[in-house]
Every structure is written in structure tokens, then in C-alpha cells.
Amino acid sequence: MDVIRHLFAIQPLLALFITIALGYWVGKIKIGSFVLGGIAGTLLVGVIIGQLGVDIDSGIKNIFFALFIYAVGFQGGPQFFHALNRRSLNQLISSFVMCLIGLLCVLIAAWMFGLDRGMAAGLAAGGLTQSAILGTAGDAIAKLGLSPALVKTMQTNVAVGYAVCYIFGSLGPIIMVSWFLPLIMKWDIRKEAVKLAKEMSGGSAELDPGQFNAVATLSTRMYEVAPNGKAVGRTILEIDKALGDAAVEAILRGGAMIDMADTTIIQSGDQVAITGRVDALKATHDLLGAEMAPPAGLSLVEENREIILTNRALSGREIAEIHDHANIETRRGVFLTAVKRMGRNLPLLGKLQLKTGDELHFLGSPADLNRVQSKIGYKISAAAVTDFIFFGIGMLIGMLIGMIEFKLWGVPVSIGSGGGCLLSGLLFGWLRSVHPRFAALPIGASTFLRDFGLAVFVGVVGISAGPQALVAIREHGLTLFFLGVGVTLIPQIITFFFSYYVLRIKNPIEALACVAGGRSANPAFAALLEKAGNATPVVSFTVTYAVANVFLTLWGPVIVGIITKNAAL
Template sequence: MDLLHRLVTAEPLLALFVTIALGYLVGKIKIGSFVLGGVAGTLLVGVVIGQLGVNIDNGIKGIFFALFIYAVGFQGGPQFFHALNRRSLNQLASAFVMCFTGLLCVLGAAWLFGLDRGMAAGLAAGGLTQSAIIGTAGDAIGKLGLSPELIKTMQTNVAVGYAVCYIFGSLGPIIMVSWFLPIIMKWDIRAEAVKLASVLSGGHPELDPGQFNAARPIATRIYEVAAISKAIGISTLAIDRQISDASVEAVYRQGKELELGDTTIIAAGDHVATTGPIVQLEAAAILLGHEVRPPNGLLLVQENREIILTSRALCGRTVGDIHDQVNVETRHGVFLTAVKRMGLDLPVLSKLELKRGDELHFTGSPADLNRVQAKIGYEITAAAVTDFVFFGIGMLIGLLIGLIEFRIWGIPISIGSGGGCLLSGLLFGWLRAVHPNFAALPVGASNFLRDFGLAVFVGIVGISAGPQALVAIEHYGLTLFFLGVGVTLIPQIVTFFFSYHVLRIRNPIEALACVAGGRSANPAFAALLTKAGNATPVVSFTVTYAVANVFLTLWGPLIVGIIAKNAS
């Protein structure tokens, strides 16, 4: 033990990286379907290692939290601003009611049980499972002008409150959305998800988990034009119109490839290469003739390309509407295979409404994809690099915003560097979606900033809290745990029935997804997806999740400003 103490005293970063490694290892341990997670695991391991008396510069903690929260804002910026519209107003209201009810529960618990600012913020962070509150509240506490000892005590209480309340804070929403609410409402989640998918897809059947529609993958087939084929003497464009969602990619005559154009005329004996969904290729076979093997050395290049949607003409429209309105010449050879929003896969259904910033996955020839790309948005390329000019400006603006102090009902409030970088990240993330030539921050880079920034921050919080954590847990004990249970459950129950009866969010899948998203509860969302067996909860969750992330993060300094009691 003495050797360990000398090592971490000589090089405190040893303790930090050991904490991160062990914390994420502990976070992988599964108890049934429950996983603690790397963040909570790192915090708990940090508290243990902190008993060695490790001292790590708080400046490191501040830098990495600012990077983490900026990345969170940058990734959620496009969807946050696009969610602010009339069509999703009831879901936005549901998310705000959830966040506001959670805030009231925390303030009520602090008043009834005499919690200090730090412990109340920790209760909010753990009970509402919003790790960012640890940083924004701790930052606000540091600006209260109190003694260093008192500030450290209350910042420790934030971490303690989070650690004690986090486990049920994660488990509670899972119970609510996957068991309790469906039971009392007599809902069959899987049946309702199948029903909703059928409505969204225009009546197409929904498959069971593990099944897939083998007729949908994009394929290329070569057909020999029969002597009696109706395709003889007509153009390739006319054939495209007849076979709808499939398209002619190449024509070979006597072993030589013809220069393909809309006016190319098909003759008997031609070999016609056709690409499209297999179900559409059946129509091509009927029109052209029997399938043949491709000739030796044939090369038909196809590309999978990811394009970010920025076109105002397409935003807000459904997939089916766009398909029906775009002519064959435009959509020739271009096939939509997947849609992602905020990293989540959306069901590619005819009634799926596209939003600015959606990631659209296409398959087609490079020439066809180049033709339509400018009409859709901009390509995500593997060679994308971080625009450090705008990244630096974004961080600068966020830190400056954090210095602003204002008053609400006479209470001094400052959102701090964490809240400032969140708002700046939201702004620059939106700027990137609207003007793709600026503020590039590739997904891999932003994911690393987010995950590593949070890991370092939480590790330092746990290590710094170590010496005082056991005292705080002994003082508050089970009282704090049960307060966390109340903060976890009450907002969900109130918001669910308010949303159902007042906001009229009656569809079971959408209602449950709003509960999970309004709590920014990823484990609950994962459980709901498992029960649903399809991606129907994704859209409602995404809207409410984006809004909840912003409000819950801002609750940290608000709680510190409203509650007047300091730690004794």
C-alpha cells in the first residue's frame, strides 16, 4: 500500500488511467440484463482509489469536461434545432414536462430533507441519470465564492449523490417502459410495434426478430433479350420506366459494351445489366428475357455512399412522397438502403419523414450518385478532418458564454463553462449541418472527445471525492437512495399520464419512447427496442432525447443557484 501511495503521489496520472481502465471493466459486468456502465463504474473505482490521497489538478478536469460537453452539443445540435417545430410540439412538451417535474422533485427533496447544494445536484445527476450535471453543478459551486474546503465538500457530495442514486436511476426507466406502464395500460409492446410499423410502411408486413426480407437487398442481374421480348426497339429510359425501381446499368452487344444513354435502343440478343431490389428484377426478367452469366472480365462498379441531408426541398418530406414525385431520370440507379438520425437507425418506410442532418445511405454507380448528391446534401468521406479553426472558435465562444451571470427572481445563475460549451456545441453542430463546408468534426473524432472527455472527468471526480465520500454516504445512507427512487419514478409517472391525457400522445410505442427520451435514458430505450423488435420507437425517442439532454444539463447550475444551503 505504501508503494502504491508513493507511485500515485509521484505521478497522479497513473491513478487516473488505472481508474478509467478498471472502471470500464467493472462497468461491463452484467447482472441479468442490467449493466452498470463505464461512467458509473469509473466513478466508483475512483472513489476507492481516491482513498490513497491522490491529488490531480482540477484544471485537467475542467478541460476534459468542456471537450466532452462540446462534443455532446455538436452531435445533437442538428436534431435539437430541427425538433423545434410544430409537428413535434407535443413530444417537445412531453420532454420539457419530464425535465421540469424532475427538477421540482429534486428541489422538493432538498427542502424536505435539508440537502445541501452539492447533494441535491448529485441527487439530480443520479436520479435523472444525467452525468453532465456533475460537471455543470460542480462548476457552478466553484464560483460561489466560498472557502476551498467547503467547495470541495459540496463537489464531493455531487459525486456521492450521483453514485448512490445512479443504479436505480438507470434501472427505474427500464422497469417503467418495458413492464410497469405496459402492464397498467394493458399494452402488448411487440404487437403495437408491428401495428405502428405497418401503418408507417403503408401496409407492408412487419417481420419477427431475426427475420429479414430476402427480396429487398440490391442486386445486379444480366438478362439476354429474347427474340420475342417487348423490350426490342425501345430505349433504355423506357425500360427504366417499366421496371420502376430497378434500372439499366449497361448494355452489351456482341461482346462489346455500348455507350449508354437514355436514347440507347435495345435489340434482340443484347445482354442488359440491370440493378435494383430483387423483387423489381423479376419484372425486368419478364420484360427482357432469361438471366445469363456475366461475361469474363466484366466490371460494374457500385458504391455505398453516405450523404447528409441538407436540401430544403427534401427536408420535412416523407420517403414515399419523394419517391413518387421524383422522375425516373433523376432516381435512375440510386437506391436508398438506410437512414440514420443521431447515430440511430431509422426504419426505411414510406411514411418516414426526413429531417435536415439525417444520414442517408445509398447504393449505386459513382456516376449516378454524383448526379443526385448535390440535390440531397454532402457526402461523409473517410478522409474528413477536423476543422480546428472552427473547433477553437466554438470552444472559445462556449467558455465566454460560461462567464455570463444573470439573475432569476434575484438568484444569481451562471451556466458555467460546461453549459456554455454545450450551447456553443449545439450552435456549431447546427452550423455544420446547414453549411457543410464549415466546422467539420468527424464522427470518430467527436465520439472520442465525448467518451474520453467524460471518462477523464468522472475519474478525476471520483478520485477527488474519495477521502470524503464514505463520510457523506454514512451521513445520508438509505435516505439518499430512496430519494433517488422518488426522483427517478415520479417524473415518469406524471409525464406519462400528462402526455397521454393532455398532450394526446396515445400511440403506445410513441408514448413509451417519449418517457425514455425525456429522461435521456439510453438503457430504457434499449429495453424498449428489444421489446418492440423493430425500430419504430426511434423517431419519438430522438426528438425527446435531444431536448432532454439540453434541459437536464442546465439544471445543474439552476439547482445550485436556487438551493441556498451549503454543506455543514
């Protein structure tokens, strides 16, 4: 043990990376269907390693938290701003009400049980499972002008409150959305998810010819045009119109591939390659002739391409509507295979409304994809390199916003660098979605900043808390735990019935997804997806999750500003 202590004293970063590694290993341990998660595991391991008296520069914690929160804002920016519209108004209100009631529960608990600022913020971070509160509240405490010892004690209390309340904070929403609320409402989640999918697909879970729905498997097949075939003498464009969701990709004539145009005439004996959906290919035999094996050595190049939707004319429109209004010259040879929003797969159904910032996955030839790309948005690979000019400006603006102070009921409040970088990230994420030439931050890079930034921050928080954390847990542990149960459950119950009866969010899947999203509860969302058996909850979850992430994060300095009690040394 002395050797380890000596190593950590010489190089404190050893303790940090051991904490992260062990924390994520602990976080993967399953108890039934419950998983603690890497962040909570890192905090707990950090507290244990902190008993060795490791001293890590707090500047490391601050910069990595700023990077984490900027990445969160950048990824959620497009969806956050697009949630601010009439179509999503009820879900937006539901999410805000959830956050507001959560804040009120924390404040009431703090006043009734005499919690100090740090413990109250920790109760919010754990009970509402918003890890970012650890940073925003810690920033706010550091700016109160208190003694270093008192600041450290209250920052430790933030970590303690989080650690004590987090486990039930994660478990509570799972219970609510997957068991309790469906039980009292007598809902069968799987049945309701299937019903919603049918509604979104136009009343049928199966694909009909011409329906723009990528549930079916795409296929490429070869046909030899019969002498008396219906296709003889017709143009490629006419064939594409007849097939619907299938297109001529190549023509071999006399054993050689010919150059094609929309006006190219099909001749007897041509060997034609057709790519399309299985349902659309059923009619190909009667139109062209017998299916044949592809000639040896034939190469037909196609591409999977991800395109970010930036065309405002398409935002808010349904997939089926876009498909039906696009002429065959525009959409021929291009097939939508997936839609993602905030990194999550959406149900690819006809009534799914697309939003600016959605990630659309297409399959087709490079030439066909180039044709439609300009009408949709920009290719993701076009942002393969981070725009460090705008990244630096974004971080700078975030830090400057964090320095602004305002008064809340006469109490000086600042959102700190964490809150400032969140707002800056939201702004630049939105800017990127509408002006793709600026502020490039590839999804892989932003995800790494988000995940690694939070892991480092939480690891340093746990290590710095050290021995003080155990003292605080012994003193407040049981009280904090039950307060955390209340903060976890009460907002969900009140908001659910408010959303159902007042906001008229009646669809069971949407109502439950709003509960999970309004709590920014990823474990609950995962449980709901498992019960649903399809992706129908994703749409409502992404709207409420984006809104909740912003407001819950900002509650950190608000709590520190409203609660006036400081910890006793």
C-alpha cells in the same frame, strides 16, 4: 500498496487511466439484463482508487468536460433545433415537462431533507441519469466564492449523490417503459410496434413494386436480351421506367462494355446488368430475357455512400412522398438502404419523415450518386478532416457564454463553461447541418471527444472525491437512495399521463419512447427496442432525447443557484 501509492504520486495520470480501464470493465458486468455502464463504473472505481490520496490537477477535469459537452451539443444540434417546430410540438412539450418535473422533485427533496447544493445536484445527476450535471453543477459551485475546502466538499457530494442514485436511476426507466406502463395500459409492445410499422409502410409490412422502402435486399443480375424480347428497340430510360425500383447498370455488346446514355437503344443479344430491389427484379425476365451468369472478369463498380440531408425542401417530407414525386431521371440507379438520426437507425418505412441532419445511406454507381447528392446534401466523407478554425471558435464562444452571470430570484447564477459549451455546440452543430462547408467535425472525432471526455472527467471526479465520498455515503446513503427512487419514478409517471391525456400522444410506442427520451435514458430505450423488435421507437426518442439532454444539463447550475444550503465542514 506503498509501491502503487508512490507510482501514483510520481505520475497521477497512471491512476486516471487505470480508473478508466477498470471502470469500463466493471461497467460491462451484466446482472440479468442490467448493465451498470462505463461511466458509473469509472466513478465507483475512481472513488476506490482515490482512497490512496491521488492528487490530479483539476484543470484536466475542466478541459475534458468542456470537450465532452461541446461534442454532445454538436451531435444533437440539428435534431434539437428541428424539434422546435409544430410537427414535433407535443413531443417537445412532453420532454420539457419531464425535465421540469424532475427539477421540481429534486428541489422539493432538497428542501424537505435539508440537502446541501452539492448533494441536491448529485441527486439530480443520478436520479435523472444525466452525467453532465456533474460538470455543470461543479462549475457553478466553484463560482460561489466559498472556501476551497467547502467547494471540494460540495463537489464531492455531487459525485456521492450521483453514485448512490445512478443505479436505480438507470433501472427505473427500464422498469417503467418495458413493464409497468405497458402493464397498466394493457399494451403488448411487440404487437403495437408491428402495427405502427404497418401504418408507416402504408398498411403493409411487405414491399410492393415501386415502393421506396429498403427493407428488401438489393441485387445485381445479368440478362441476355432475347431476339423477340420486349426490351428490343427501347431506350434505357424506358426500361428503367418499366422496372420501377431497378435500373440498367451496364450493357455488354459483342463481349465489350459500351458507353451508356438514357437514349441508348437495347438490341437483341445484349447482355444487360440490372441492379434493383428483389420485388422489382421479378418482372425483368419477361422484359429482357433469360437470366445468365456474369461473364468472367466482369467488374461493376458500385458505392455505398452516406449523405447528410441539408436540403430544407426535403425536411419534414415522407420517404414515399419524395420517391413518388421524384422523376425516374433523378432517382434511377440510386437506392436508399438506411437512415440514421443522432447515430441511431430509423425504421425505413414509407411514412418516415426525414429531418435536416439525417444521415442517409445510398447504394448506386458513383455517377448516379453524384447526380442525386447535390439535390440532398453533402457526402459525409467530405468532412473527413476537423475544421479546427471553427472548432476553436466554438469552444471560445462556449467559454465566454459560460462567464455570463444572471440572477434567478435574486440569486446570481451562471451556466458555467459546461453549459456554455453545450449551447455553443448546439449552435455549431446546427450551422454544420445547414452550411456543410463550415465547422466540420467528423462523427468519429465528435464521438471520441464525447465518450473519452466524459470518461476522463468522471474518473478525475471519482479520484478527487476519495475518502470524503465514503464518509458522505455512510451519512446520507440510505436517505439519498430512496430520494433517488422518487426522483426517478415520479416524473415518469406524471409526464406519461400528462402526455397521454393532455398532449394526446396516444400511440403506445411513441408514448413509451417519449418517456425514455425525456429522461435521456439510453438503457430504457435499449429495453424498449428489444421489446418492440423493430426501430419504430427511434423517431420519438431522438426528438425528446435531444431536448432533454439540453435542459437536464442546464439544471446543474439552476439547482446550485436555487438551493442555498452549503455543506457543513
